[in-house]
Amino acid sequence: xxxxxxxxxxxxxxxxxxxxxxxxxxxxxxxxxxxxxxxxxxxxxxxxxxxxxxxxxxxxxxxxxxxxxxxxxxxxxxxxxxxxxxxxxxxxxxxxxxxxxxxxxxxxxxxxxxxxxxxxxxxxxxxxxxxxxxxxxxxxxxxxxxxxxxxxxxxxxxxxxxxxxxxxxxxxxxxxxxxxxxxxxxxxxxxxxxxxxxxxxxxxxxxxxxxxxxxxxxxxxxxxxxxxxxxxxxxxxxxxxxxxxxxxxxxxxxxxxxxxxxxxxxxxxxxxxxxxxxxxxxxxxxxxxxxxxxxxxxxxxxxxxxxxxxxxxxxxxxxxxxxxxxxxxxxxxxxxxxxxxxxxxxxxxxxxxxxxxxxxxxxxxxxxxxxxxxxxxxxxxxxxxxxxxxxxxxxxxxxxxxxxxxxxxxxxxxxxxxxxxxxxxxxxxxxxxxxxxxxxxxxxxxxxxxxxxxxxxxxxxxxxxxxxxxxxxxxxxxxxxxxxxxxxxxxxxxx
Numbered sequence: 001x002x003x004x005x006x007x008x009x010x011x012x013x014x015x016x017x018x019x020x021x022x023x024x025x026x027x028x029x030x031x032x033x034x035x036x037x038x039x040x041x042x043x044x045x046x047x048x049x050x051x052x053x054x055x056x057x058x059x060x061x062x063x064x065x066x067x068x069x070x071x072x073x074x075x076x077x078x079x080x081x082x083x084x085x086x087x088x089x090x091x092x093x094x095x096x097x098x099x100x101x102x103x104x105x106x107x108x109x110x111x112x113x114x115x116x117x118x119x120x121x122x123x124x125x126x127x128x129x130x131x132x133x134x135x136x137x138x139x140x141x142x143x144x145x146x147x148x149x150x151x152x153x154x155x156x157x158x159x160x161x162x163x164x165x166x167x168x169x170x171x172x173x174x175x176x177x178x179x180x181x182x183x184x185x186x187x188x189x190x191x192x193x194x195x196x197x198x199x200x201x202x203x204x205x206x207x208x209x210x211x212x213x214x215x216x217x218x219x220x221x222x223x224x225x226x227x228x229x230x231x232x233x234x235x236x237x238x239x240x241x242x243x244x245x246x247x248x249x250x251x252x253x254x255x256x257x258x259x260x261x262x263x264x265x266x267x268x269x270x271x272x273x274x275x276x277x278x279x280x281x282x283x284x285x286x287x288x289x290x291x292x293x294x295x296x297x298x299x300x301x302x303x304x305x306x307x308x309x310x311x312x313x314x315x316x317x318x319x320x321x322x323x324x325x326x327x328x329x330x331x332x333x334x335x336x337x338x339x340x341x342x343x344x345x346x347x348x349x350x351x352x353x354x355x356x357x358x359x360x361x362x363x364x365x366x367x368x369x370x371x372x373x374x375x376x377x378x379x380x381x382x383x384x385x386x387x388x389x390x391x392x393x394x395x396x397x398x399x400x401x402x403x404x405x406x407x408x409x410x411x412x413x414x415x416x417x418x419x420x421x422x423x424x425x426x427x428x429x430x431x432x433x434x435x436x437x438x439x440x441x442x443x444x445x446x447x448x449x450x451x452x453x454x455x456x457x458x459x460x461x462x463x464x465x466x467x468x469x470x471x472x473x474x475x476x477x478x479x480x481x482x483x484x485x486x487x488x489x490x491x492x493x494x495x
Contacts, residue, residue, distance in 0.1 A: 010060070010077045011045040017067035018043075020464060021322050031324060032062040039063060045081065058219055068323050068411040068462065072432045219247060248425070255417065255425050256452035261349065262476060265418070265454050268305075268346035269474050269485035272353050275303040276488045279342070283495040285334050285359050289314040289327035296342050305344030309352060309422045313341035316359070320467040323412055323460060334360040337370075337467045343422065350422045352456050353486050354472030357493045366469075369461050370492045372404040373469045376459040377490070380414050380428075384457075384475055384482035389447045391431040397459040398430060409461040409468075417455045418474060426455055453477045454485070 018028065029036045042063055064074035221229075226243065233241045257265065275296075282295040293312045300308050315325035316338045325339070332338060336359040343352035356373075358366060376397040383396035394414040401410045413429030416422075426449055449455075458472030474485040 009045070010074065010081050011043045013077065014060075014063055014067060014069070014074070015043040017064075017069050021067050023067060023322065027326065028063060028066045031066055031326075034059055034062060065412070066324055070411065070413070070430065070432065072429060076432060251425055254419050256450055257419070257454055258452070262452065262454075264347050264349050265351065265474070265476065265485060268344065268349055268351040270487075271303050271305065271346060272300075272344055272351045273487045275299050275305075275342075275344070276353055276355065276486075279340060280357065280493060280495060283332065283338060283340075283357055283359060285332050285336075288329050288331050289316055289319070290329060292332070292338075292340075293327040296340070300342065300344045303344065305346050306348075307345050309343035309345045309350035313339060313354075315339040315341075315468070317467055318465055320356070320469070321462045321464045323462060323468070323470070332359050335363055335366075336360075337362070337366050337469065339468060339470050341470065341472065348420055350418050350420070351474055351486070352418060352422060352458075352472060353474070353488065354458055354470045355488060355490070355493075356469045356471060357495055359495060362492055362494055365466075367492060369406070369463070369469045370471075372401060372406050373459055373461050373471050374490055375404070376400040376410075377457060377471045377473070380457045380459060381473070381475060381482060381484065384449065384477060386451050386477055386479060386481075387448050390426050390428050390449055391447060393449070393457075394428050394430050397457070401459060401461060406461040409463055410459060411462065412460070414459055415456040417453065419454070426453055428455055428457070449477050451477050451479045 018025070025036050025039045028034070028039055038059060042059060060074050060078045061071040064071045230241075230243060233243075278299050279296050282292050282299075293314045296312050296314070297308055300312075311326065313325055314327045315322060316330060316332045317336045319325050319328065319330060320337050320339045337356055338359060339354065339356050341352075341354040343350055356370060362370070379400045380393055380397035383393045397414045398407065398410060401407050413427055415428035417424035417426050454474065454476050456472050456474055458470055460468060460470035462468035471490055473488075473490075476483040476485055
């Protein structure tokens with residue numbers, strides 16, 4: 001049975017969680033790339049300052065993650081409080097949210113260029129993508145809808161013929177969804193978008209809209225670019241189109257890694273493990289968190305990585321109670337626990353590692369919390385196997401911490417997928433809301449982990465005012481079980 005969410009006040013819940021963490025709106029804005037005004041609107045439950053629909057839900061998910069709330073539960077609270085917002089479009093926010101992915105460096109894969117085509121190429125590419133320029137859309141097999149469904153009462157106006165795409169181009173794009181394009185040789189809309197969409201696996205068909213409908217990747221389309229597309233497509237067609245937000249079209253292709261990608265992950269994890277062993281030498285009383293973070297970043301680059309995969313976390317003493325703490329000028333002191341969370345990008349793929357160490361001698365309380373988190377970490381890894389539910393893997397860690405009295409101190413998911421982005425599918429988290437109802441009806445398709453998936457295992461316990469512990473490793477699901485990719489001691493080191 002779904003939890004009763006009547007009378008929920010999501011804004012107050014988010015604000016209370018933020019205040020408990022001691023995090024300002026400006027800090028959250030910097031971490032999530034969401035404007036301060038939009039975050040304030042979330043806390044006031046003011047939808048008039050949010051873009052609506054999937055865009056608003058993306059804001060809620062990012063905010064909840066930063067303040068230690070379960071993102072899935074926050075989404076359910078949002079939908080319960082604003083049931084008409086699922087497909088609604090509200091006013092544009094006063095400050096458009098910057099599309100961080102659109103300004104990333106050229107270390108993006110062909111799958112990311114699918115999104116960039118939608119939001120950055122000329123109108124000719126947009127017209128081609130939506131199947132308006134006279135080129136037939138890929139023919140789907142029964143039960144396999146294409147990502148672009150054209151429903152129109154009147155045929156589109158004739159357009160000049162488009163040069164055909166060679167078979168070789170189609171084969172190359174469809175088989176290298178994770179491969180970077182060569183510098184200075186960006187794929188064209190024709191050679192990249194059409195074959196990538198045609199190769200998508202089966203997905204449920206979107207609801208039929210009353211007018212001509214086109215799909216767009218909502219999580220990577222800015223509000224201003226959305227408005228521009230609506231305007232331009234309206235001028236190009238006899239029947240005004242409706243853009244239907246979609247999610248996870250490209251990400252679904254990236255979940256399972258091929259043999260080449262797995263070898264990259266193994267080498268990246270080996271390098272990060274070597275970096276970690278040197279990082280322990282940087283932990284000394286009297287150094288600031290920021291000094292240690294800069295030293296870690298330098299070691300990551302020296303270890304052969306292209307860059308860090310996220311902002312390095314060094315959280316000492318009470319700061320360690322913040323799962324997404326930013327390094328400060330606080331000096332490491334004797335008996336402090338220090339959470340060290342860092343990662344690198346190697347040949348475009350991200351790896352991630354966390355260890356918690358003590359400055360000087362660890363207290364008995366520190367040893368107790370560390371031992372509880374380590375047991376949860378080990379139980380979760382032991383639970384990983386092909387066909388195992390991602391919820392069951394999370395439950396292995398969560399139940400272990402609960403049995404030790406730290407269940408309430410573990411507020412985030414047990415792990416996340418790794419790939420060309422630091423947070424990808426699968427999400428190793430608890431079953432909540434819609435996921436719980438789907439599972440009760442026997443829908444396990446998107447739950448089970450499968451060979452080729454790479455993700456983190458990172459349980460933690462966070463005690464406000466005291467500190468926290470997190471232990472994280474990267475794992476690969478194999479045909480027969482699990483392979484631990486990172487290899488660094490999990491003992492509570494006293495440095």
